[in-house]
Each structure stands twice: as structure tokens, then as C-alpha cells.
Amino acid sequence: MANIKYEIKENIGTLSESSKGWTKELNLISWNNRDPKYDLRDWDCEKEKMGKGITLSKEELKVLRDMLNEMDL
Template identity: 50%
Template sequence: MADLKCEILETFVELPKSGKYHKELNLIKWGDNSPKYDLRGWSDDRSEMTKGITLSKEELITLKNGLGGIEL
């Protein structure tokens, strides 16, 4: 299986490092697909990544609205 190419177009949030990885919310283009919002862990040099979640713009808006109502 060939490696899937990804291009980080924009980084919105970088969370503090926890262990080997830190989490980032990025706009990423995976292969020849249209860009998606992506939350996952990355090594410092971005040579390794963890499993993550990929969201459309509509899904990210829904998540943002839902998180706004959470009391911490």
C-alpha cells in the first residue's frame, strides 16, 4: 500500500505536548481530496502522527457550537 500524502494548509490550534506527541487542529489536504479539518497528535518534526478525527466544515461548526455550551 502506498503512503498517503498529506499537506497541512493551516494550523489553527496547537495543544501542549503530552508524552511523545502534541495535538493540532489543522486544515489538511489528504491526497487528491478536498481539504478537511483534522485533529490528531504529531511528533515535534511532524514525521509521525497518531490516529485522529477528520471533520468537514459543517461538522466543525456543529462541534464548535456544541462546545460553546459546555461548562468547565
């Protein structure tokens, strides 16, 4: 499996923490030296291991925000 390079440019916030110390976070991340994207996924406490996640452009994040704002939660 190829190595994936990433750099967390900004931590937007933490949504939750599991009993094992992993946190679900929204971050702005540069993957393989590309332009940063918004990323939602689980991370271990050292930020070395990660779970599956979703990456969104700024435009996609705005659409998601608008969808969530229209929901009756």
C-alpha cells in the same frame, strides 16, 4: 499498507504537548490531494509521524463548536 499523502495547509493551533515532544494539533489538511478538512491528531515534532485522529468538514466543525459552547465547562 498504502502511502497516504497529506499536506498541512494551515496550522490552526496546538492543544497540548506530551513529554516526548508530540503535539496535539488542529490543522487544515489535504489528504491524498482532496479538498482540505479540519483535522485533530497527535504529531511528532517533524510532522512525519502521526497518531490516530479525527477529520471534520467545516460544517461538522461548526456543529462541534456549537456543542462545546453549550457545555458547562
